[in-house]
Amino acid sequence: MHHANFSRSLLKSIIFGGLGSGxxxxxxxxxxxxxxxETLIRPKPKPAKFEEYSFTPYxxxxxxxxxxFSPLHGDYKVSGWYIPCPQATSTILVCPGYxxxxxxxxxxxxxxxxxxHNVLAFEYYGHGTFVGKSITLGYREVNxxxxxxxxxxxxxxxxxxGVLAYSMGAAVAIMSCARINDVExxxxxxxFATHWSAVDYNIRRILPLPSAPFVWIxxxxxxxxxxxxxxxVEPLRDIGKISPRPILIIQSGKDTxxxxxxxxxxxxxxxxxxxxxxxxEADHCGAYFADRxxxxxxxxxxxxxxxxxxxxxxxxxxxxxxxxxxxxxxxARDLPEAS
Numbered sequence: 001m002h003h004a005n006f007s008r009s010l011l012k013s014i015i016f017g018g019l020g021s022g023x024x025x026x027x028x029x030x031x032x033x034x035x036x037x038e039t040l041i042r043p044k045p046k047p048a049k050f051e052e053y054s055f056t057p058y059x060x061x062x063x064x065x066x067x068x069f070s071p072l073h074g075d076y077k078v079s080g081w082y083i084p085c086p087q088a089t090s091t092i093l094v095c096p097g098y099x100x101x102x103x104x105x106x107x108x109x110x111x112x113x114x115x116x117h118n119v120l121a122f123e124y125y126g127h128g129t130f131v132g133k134s135i136t137l138g139y140r141e142v143n144x145x146x147x148x149x150x151x152x153x154x155x156x157x158x159x160x161x162g163v164l165a166y167s168m169g170a171a172v173a174i175m176s177c178a179r180i181n182d183v184e185x186x187x188x189x190x191x192f193a194t195h196w197s198a199v200d201y202n203i204r205r206i207l208p209l210p211s212a213p214f215v216w217i218x219x220x221x222x223x224x225x226x227x228x229x230x231x232x233v234e235p236l237r238d239i240g241k242i243s244p245r246p247i248l249i250i251q252s253g254k255d256t257x258x259x260x261x262x263x264x265x266x267x268x269x270x271x272x273x274x275x276x277x278x279x280x281e282a283d284h285c286g287a288y289f290a291d292r293x294x295x296x297x298x299x300x301x302x303x304x305x306x307x308x309x310x311x312x313x314x315x316x317x318x319x320x321x322x323x324x325x326x327x328x329x330x331x332a333r334d335l336p337e338a339s
Contacts, residue, residue, distance in 0.1 A: 032207070033217035036199060041134040041226050044099060044126055054103045057081055060110045071125065071147035078144045079129060080122030082155060083113050090307040091118040091152045091159045093183075095145065097167025097190070097285065098137060101128035108164065108288060108299065115300045116308065118159060120152050124169065136226055137195055138171045138233040145169075145176040153182060160184050160307045164299060166285050167191065167258065171235045174266075177245070178238035185306040186242060187299060188235075189250040190285045193262035195233035201259040236262075236269050243271035246306050248298075250287050253280035275302075 057064035063084065068077035081102060092112050094105045102123045109119045124144050126135040135141075152161055162185040165173035170191035177183045192198035199218055203211040219230045239247070247270055251263025267276040277298065282290040 029213055029217055032203075033214050033221055036203065036214070036218045037221045037225050040137050040199075040222075043132055043134055044128075044130050046130045054101075055106055056103070057083065057106065057109075060106065062110055062113060067120075067151070069122075069147055069151035071143035072150070073143045074125075076125055076131070078122050078125055078147055080120055080148070080151075081109070083109060083119040083121070084156075085113055085116055085118050088116055088118045088156070089159055090116075090162060090303065091120060091156050092162045092164055092303060093145075093148050093152060093173075094119060094121040095148075095163065095165035095169035095173055096121075096123055096128065097165075097169045099127050099135075100166070100169070103128075105164075105166065107292075108296070111296045111300065112164070112303070115304070117162075117303065118152075118156050120148060120155075122148050124172070134226065136228065136233075137198065138168050138175070139226070139228040141168070141172045142176050145172050146180065149176070149180065149182050162303050162307050163187065165189065165191075171233065174235040174242070174247075175233070175238045178241035181245075184245050185303060186245065186247040187250065187302060188247065188266070189287060190252060190255060190258055191235055191249070191262070191266060192258045193234075193236040193265045195230040197259055197262055198257075199230065202257070205256070236265055239266055239270045244273070246273040246275075246302075248275045248277065248302050250277050250279070252282035252284055252286050253278055254282060255284045257284035 064081040065084075067080050067082045069080065071078055079102070094102075094109050094112070096102060096104045100123065102121045105121055109121050112119050122144070123129065124135075124141045125131065126133055127141075149161065152159075161183045163173045163177065163183050164187045166189045168191075170188035173183075173186060174188055174191060177186055192201075196215060196219070200211050200215045203214050207214070215230075223229045249263055249267050249270070251260060253260055263276060263278060267274060277287070279287040279290050288295045
C-alpha cells in the first residue's frame with residue numbers, strides 16, 4: 001500500500017510538473033512573440049534635437065523641392081524630396097527601408113540626378129519621421145509607394161519610371177510593381193523574400209531554439225495587433241508578375257537583417273529579364289558602401305539601358321481585377337487604409 005501511494009504521488013508530481021513546465025514554456029514563447037510584434041509595429045520615437053541636424057540636398061548642391069503627397073489610401077501625407085533634372089526622360093523613385101529616412105539615400109540620389117534622371121526620394125509614413133502612429137513591415141506601406149508613383153506621373157507625365165529601393169522598401173516596391181504597370185525598371189537592394197522569413201531569420205539569430213513556434217505565434221498576434229498576417233506580405237509570390245519589365249536584385253552576402261539566401265530565392269522566382277548581384281562581404285544594404293564606384297556604375301548603367309536609351313515603351317496588358325481580401329491578390333483600389 002505504501003509503495004502504491006508513493007507511485008501515485010510520484011506520477012502526480014510528474015504530471016503537474018510537466019504541465020507547469022509546458023505552461024511556462026508557452027508563456028515564454030508567447031512573451032517572445034509578443035515582443036517581436038510590438039517591436040515591429042511600435043511608433044518611431046521622438047528624435048533628440050541633435051538628430052534633426054542632418055544632411056539635406058542643400059549640402060550636395062541639388063535643386064531639390066520639399067514635397068508631400070497623398071498615399072493611395074489615408075488622410076496623411078508622405079514626405080519626400082523631388083529633384084528635377086532639365087530635359088530628363090526618366091524619373092527614379094528612391095525608397096529607403098524600415099525605420100529609415102530619405103536622408104539615408106541622399107548619396108545615390110545625387111548620382112542619379114547627375115546621370116540625367118528626375119529623382120523622387122521619399123520615406124514611408126512613420127518610418128523616417130515621428131508621427132506617433134504604429135507602422136507595419138510592408139503591409140500598409142504599399143499605399144505610400146503607389147502614392148509616390150501617382151505623384152511622379154503628375155510631376156513629369158512624359159517620363160519613364162524606375163525604382164531603386166532598399167530593404168523593406170524593396171519588398172514594398174516588388175509587391176507594388178506587380179500590381180501596376182507604370183514602373184518600367186526595378187532595382188531591389190536587400191529585400192526579404194517573405195515577411196515570415198524576415199521574422200524567422202532574426203529570431204534564429206537571437207534564440208538557440210527552434211524558431212517556428214515563435215514565428216507561428218507572432219504571425220497570429222500580428223493579425224490581432226496590426227490587422228494583417230505574414231502571408232499577406234510576400235514579395236517572393238509577386239516578383240514573377242513584374243516581367244517583362246527588368247529587375248536587378250542586389251543581395252549582401254553577410255546580411256544580418258535579411259537572410260542572405262532570400263536574394264537567390266527572389267531571383268529564382270523572378271522571370272526574365274532579371275539580374276542578381278551578390279556582394280559577398282557586405283552587410284545589410286551595404287553594397288553601396290562596399291564599393292561606391294562599382295555600385296553607382298551598376299545602378300546608372302541599368303537605368304540607362306532600360307529607361308534612357310531610345311526604344312519604344314513597353315506595351316503591357318492590364319491584368320484583370322480579382323476581388324479578394326488578401327492584399328497580395330487585390331487591385332490597387334482595394335489596398336488597406338493606413339490607421
